[in-house]
Amino acid sequence: MKTIYADYQASTPIDPRVLEAMTDYWRNGHGNPHSIDHIVGWRAAQDVEKASEIVARVIGADADEIVFTSGATEANNLALTGLARRASPDRNRILVSAIEHKCVLETARMLSEREGYIVGFIPVDHEGFVILDALEDMLDETVLLASVMAVNNEIGTIQDIATVAASLAPYGTLLHCDATQAPCAMDTGELTKHADLISLSAHKFYGPQGIGALYVRRDLQSTLEPLMFGGGQQNGLRAGTIPVPLCVGMAAAANIAMSPEQVIERRRVACLRNRFVSFLEDSGTCLEINGHWGNRRHPGNANIRFTGQNAADILAAVQPRIAASVGAACASGITESSHVLRAIGLSTAAADASIRFSFGRFSTDEEAEESARFVTDALFHLNAS
Numbered sequence: 547m548k549t550i551y552a553d554y555q556a557s558t559p560i561d562p563r564v565l566e567a568m569t570d571y572w573r574n575g576h577g578n579p580h581s582i583d584h585i586v587g588w589r590a591a592q593d594v595e596k597a598s599e600i601v602a603r604v605i606g607a608d609a610d611e612i613v614f615t616s617g618a619t620e621a622n623n624l625a626l627t628g629l630a631r632r633a634s635p636d637r638n639r640i641l642v643s644a645i646e647h648k649c650v651l652e653t654a655r656m657l658s659e660r661e662g663y664i665v666g667f668i669p670v671d672h673e674g675f676v677i678l679d680a681l682e683d684m685l686d687e688t689v690l691l692a693s694v695m696a697v698n699n700e701i702g703t704i705q706d707i708a709t710v711a712a713s714l715a716p717y718g719t720l721l722h723c724d725a726t727q728a729p730c731a732m733d734t735g736e737l738t739k740h741a742d743l744i745s746l747s748a749h750k751f752y753g754p755q756g757i758g759a760l761y762v763r764r765d766l767q768s769t770l771e772p773l774m775f776g777g778g779q780q781n782g783l784r785a786g787t788i789p790v791p792l793c794v795g796m797a798a799a800a801n802i803a804m805s806p807e808q809v810i811e812r813r814r815v816a817c818l819r820n821r822f823v824s825f826l827e828d829s830g831t832c833l834e835i836n837g838h839w840g841n842r843r844h845p846g847n848a849n850i851r852f853t854g855q856n857a858a859d860i861l862a863a864v865q866p867r868i869a870a871s872v873g874a875a876c877a878s879g880i881t882e883s884s885h886v887l888r889a890i891g892l893s894t895a896a897a898d899a900s901i902r903f904s905f906g907r908f909s910t911d912e913e914a915e916e917s918a919r920f921v922t923d924a925l926f927h928l929n930a931s
Contacts, residue, residue: 577590629770640665693721745759767781
């Protein structure tokens with residue numbers, strides 16, 4: 547039985563072009579890029595350098611400012627923890643938006659409990675946008691870092707990172723930006739003009755799982771303490787052998803993400819997403835959209851609240867027809883309501899009635915219509931039982 551994949555914000559399918567670029571490396575790319583005494587190692591190192599250059603271009607960086615990691619979770623941990631452990635004692639505060647990814651929130655909590663940092667949570671409005679007046683009230687010269695994600699992983703809100711950065715600048719506060727969801731949602735080519743550290747994950751933009759990157763502004767690199775120690779690879783910021791095939795795959799995905807066709811793709815996906823929502827509304831389904839509904843939203847995201855229902859029951863009823871989520875995949879196994887939905891003002895009951903549907907590159911109009919029909923059928927049977 548065919549399953550319609552509507553969970554692109556959890557993980558995107560790998561693009562066939564990316565897989566093709568990686569195939570030869572899986573077969574023949576056994577060289578260690580840190581082996582400096584022979585040509586096999588030199589070639590592997592050249593391939594990693596080329597991949598660094600391509601990934602860097604996605605956000606407007608240089609190759610030597612890219613640190614490859616196992617994914618965005620590691621990148622986020624390295625950004626916050628690495629910076630905090632070498633900071634001046636006078637900079638003893640960290641700010642994070644209330645709707646950050648769990649790994650950012652948990653890292654901030656750890657720094658509070660173990661390193662003595664004072665952590666503040668930047669509030670957001672009912673659409674998920676950072677409340678700038680509140681942020682400015684929280685700022686002073688004791689704030690080391692603010693972490694604000696570019697595109698929210700649950701409700702798709704696209705932040706005005708340039709304006710956030712402008713608020714931080716007078717206080718010398720650094721900006722970390724989790725841009726994991728950004729390459730599929732917006733133009734990221736000038737992100738380094740505003741953020742000092744940026745996290746990316748390949749499997750969020752049609753690359754392989756298990757590879758990500760942290761951009762670290764060149765002059766900040768000596769101020770980060772690594773999380774792992776060993777041979778001093780990647781400018782001493784991340785020890786361990788760099789996985790060449792995964793780096794090549796991330797670079798191939800990055801190349802596609804930068805192509806002009808992606809502007810058209812984002813429009814197509816947004817239209818498909820809107821079509822899905824319209825079908826639900828036309829069927830008489832009682833629903834509300836969580837977050838902003840306009841141009842400053844991830845084009846594939848539809849976080850929908852089914853009033854008076856339980857989201858887990860709906861998803862169970864549509865199995866195995868539709869793959870969607872009640873929240874972020876990072877919170878799998880956690881029974882509490884979404885912290886993102888609570889932060890934008892939803893009650894526990896309203897949050898528990900919400901499902902994130904996310905569409906992408908390989909989604910079709912037919913799948914949008916079928917998904918809506920499966921959901922409405924499930925609601926009919928749930929209401930009848």
